[in-house]
Amino acid sequence: MCGIVGFVGKKDASPILIEGLSKLEYRGYDSAGVAIIDNDHINVMKCKGRLKNLQKKLSGHPLKGIVGIGHTRWATHGKPSDLNAHPHNSQDGIISVVHNGIIENYSQLREWLISKGYKFVSETDTEVIPQLVNYFYNGDLVEAVMKAVSKLRGSYALGVICSKEPGKLVAVRKDSPLIVGLGEGEYYIASDIPAILNHTREIYLLNNNEFVVITESGVKLLSDDGSEVKKDIYHVTWNANAAEKGGFEHFMMKEIHEQPKAIKDTMTSRIMMDKPITLDDIKITKDEIKNIDKIYIVACGTAYHAGIVGKYVIEKLVGMPVEVDIASEFRYREPIINERTLMIIISQSGETADTLAALRESKARGARVIAITNVVGSSVSREADDVLYTWAGPEIAVASTKAYVTQLIAIYIIALFFAQNKNTISKEEIDEIKRELLRLPIKAEEVLGNKEAIHEFAAKIFKEEDLFFLGRGLDYAVALEGSLKLKEISYIHSEAYAGGELKHGPIALIEDGTVVIAGATQEKLVEKMISNIKEVTTRGAKVLALTSEGNNEIEETVDSVIYLPKVMDILAPVVSVIPLQLLAYYISIQKGCDVDKPRNLAKSVTVE
Numbered sequence: 001m002c003g004i005v006g007f008v009g010k011k012d013a014s015p016i017l018i019e020g021l022s023k024l025e026y027r028g029y030d031s032a033g034v035a036i037i038d039n040d041h042i043n044v045m046k047c048k049g050r051l052k053n054l055q056k057k058l059s060g061h062p063l064k065g066i067v068g069i070g071h072t073r074w075a076t077h078g079k080p081s082d083l084n085a086h087p088h089n090s091q092d093g094i095i096s097v098v099h100n101g102i103i104e105n106y107s108q109l110r111e112w113l114i115s116k117g118y119k120f121v122s123e124t125d126t127e128v129i130p131q132l133v134n135y136f137y138n139g140d141l142v143e144a145v146m147k148a149v150s151k152l153r154g155s156y157a158l159g160v161i162c163s164k165e166p167g168k169l170v171a172v173r174k175d176s177p178l179i180v181g182l183g184e185g186e187y188y189i190a191s192d193i194p195a196i197l198n199h200t201r202e203i204y205l206l207n208n209n210e211f212v213v214i215t216e217s218g219v220k221l222l223s224d225d226g227s228e229v230k231k232d233i234y235h236v237t238w239n240a241n242a243a244e245k246g247g248f249e250h251f252m253m254k255e256i257h258e259q260p261k262a263i264k265d266t267m268t269s270r271i272m273m274d275k276p277i278t279l280d281d282i283k284i285t286k287d288e289i290k291n292i293d294k295i296y297i298v299a300c301g302t303a304y305h306a307g308i309v310g311k312y313v314i315e316k317l318v319g320m321p322v323e324v325d326i327a328s329e330f331r332y333r334e335p336i337i338n339e340r341t342l343m344i345i346i347s348q349s350g351e352t353a354d355t356l357a358a359l360r361e362s363k364a365r366g367a368r369v370i371a372i373t374n375v376v377g378s379s380v381s382r383e384a385d386d387v388l389y390t391w392a393g394p395e396i397a398v399a400s401t402k403a404y405v406t407q408l409i410a411i412y413i414i415a416l417f418f419a420q421n422k423n424t425i426s427k428e429e430i431d432e433i434k435r436e437l438l439r440l441p442i443k444a445e446e447v448l449g450n451k452e453a454i455h456e457f458a459a460k461i462f463k464e465e466d467l468f469f470l471g472r473g474l475d476y477a478v479a480l481e482g483s484l485k486l487k488e489i490s491y492i493h494s495e496a497y498a499g500g501e502l503k504h505g506p507i508a509l510i511e512d513g514t515v516v517i518a519g520a521t522q523e524k525l526v527e528k529m530i531s532n533i534k535e536v537t538t539r540g541a542k543v544l545a546l547t548s549e550g551n552n553e554i555e556e557t558v559d560s561v562i563y564l565p566k567v568m569d570i571l572a573p574v575v576s577v578i579p580l581q582l583l584a585y586y587i588s589i590q591k592g593c594d595v596d597k598p599r600n601l602a603k604s605v606t607v608e
């Protein structure tokens, strides 16, 4: 939800800011802009639309200067337009600000500032910030930013520059991510690591309410009372290539193909045949596990769908009740949680505002929190009691793929860890699941090897306007994810239903030619699913079934079948989701959609 960058160094800031923004476009792409200090003047260039529009504008009128800030926007307050694009300036042009987050009390602040004679030109919440900094500015930018920030309610990562202090960049964060990059006599701020990886791998991970003051002589970290903060430098272990397309046309396709490796990496050193499940990063003791009587899984979007699989798996292997909830719902009801509840929070980015709020709410109610996240140092990872990282590597495409399958792996690991500690299943059963888990990377490769079949099917159906996804048990959980993937990147309307539920209403929508994608991987449920498929084919539906090798009887009932390598039922989602990801991808391509940056979306949703 918006990406910000900033630079202080000896080189021209403009190309460095633009390169950083290009790595953050996944966070929003409604508009882009930069502000650069040239001697005692701030020059701003910004415009609606993708970064390439800004690049075009800049190529005609390059901005000079070695200190600057930049922004790529996902619009919340105010439509995408040139005027609403960031950076925003104070009315006299001496202060310029980029902002990721939402200022909740902006209308009160705006009115107050208007009463003091300030004039506003945009519809954004952000514009109050440069005006406030300007109001408090008395020759000391750091002091003015601190005073301004103390008046803000909401979430923010800010980069602020001032033409009267031309060598300085001040930044601060609260509930929106921000890192500081430390180069050789050059310093950076950014919303995410890929933005600075071509320049440095040494970074500071900022905590809430920490300020950064950058000048050519270095970086100073301050707490909100003005005292200096000392912190360790974090060394990023992955390199810039991990955040490039690596020969694929789109990040999404690259990330789909990275799944076998991501699955393997997430299991490495945690699942070994000759050792119990080892979770170095989870400190929960056997006694604490004994004390737990209920598990909650809370997440958003794709991560929530992984949570639904988690419910089936944990209830089956650990025999404990599991509730799954959408974070934005969870936080505003009265969930029954206490110190005997284990909370599993799932978030690829570790920055999703609703998920973070749910985490805080559960901690406040005494629950123990385990986070499953992909981003080291993210807010979720820092606030949870325990963290299980998914080692998927950076996921850039807005549509989540490799994060989902690694979240599933993390869930299997947690379920086995609990089952092992509570003796809810035998050692033989645990070993059998471990053996099957370790085979998953190869099975995932096999599914990818069959991608042409999906490609051909996509070519037949890409003009459809409505699609149904059906499944029972874990196939229903995967149907939800398949439907979300299709909607978000191809803009085709689709619904996911539990196979047995369709006849309670939605079957009225099935007519001649309606396309239905049916998952039938669960051994005990295949026959039931075939009956549900017959219910729709009888009414004219065209059905593509996804089933495991050997279930050939399904061929008589459907129009096409994709066979998946046989895996244990509880592990089937890891392989059965891949054809659905590919289907969404190929349909999106055929329709000419922007696969990696679908309309109206952003990768990480750091606002409510």
Ligand code: M6R
Residues within 6 Å of the ligand: 300, 301, 302, 303, 304, 346, 347, 348, 349, 350, 351, 352, 355, 398, 399, 400, 401, 484, 485, 488, 603, 604, 605
């Ligand atoms: O970073 P998170 O896992 O917390 O993100 C949650 C959702 O916003 C995310 O999974 C979203 O649904 C994806 N775009 C789906 O592909």
